[in-house]
Amino acid sequence: MAEITRWPFCEPPEARLTALQRPPVWRGVLIASLMVLAIIGFWPSPVDAPIQGQLASRLKFLQNHGFPLWVNYSLVEESANVVLFIPLGVTVGLAFPDKRWWQNAAFGTMVSGCI
Structure with a gap:
């Protein structure tokens, strides 16, 4: 007798989640983005210093x-x-889907205040 195969729609919903829908993946992305924000925020000089003059001249051109x-x-x-x-x-929001919106907003406010 032939073995009966399971169709994908017969699996439990959590088994069908892609890697981008899993909070642990997003928590890793969150840690990486926090490190990037820390590097940008605590850089000894403004990160836009190399292009500050070009940006100011282009803005002046647009204003003219x-x-x-x-x-x-x-x-x-x-x-x-x-x-x-x-x-x-x-x-x-993707890393902590079980938290309320205001808890996630409080986290963002805390990170912004640290920088």
Whole structure:
């Protein structure tokens, strides 16, 4: 008699999770991203120092050609800081899916305060 094979949809749902859906994988990604944030945050000089002059001159060019004056270097720097933490927030949510949203937000606030 032939052996009956199991179809993939007969497996329990946790067996069908891909590696990217497993919190331990995301916890490893979280640790790696925290290390990158620590390197960026505690670097002895600003990490954008090599391109700061180029960025300022390009922003001045854009302002001379119609961009509003409030689009300046400080806006770009502050926006970059916000964008830097978006992947952290997503990673924390995937690494700790059983936590409430405010617990994950508190973690992000704590990390941001440390830097």
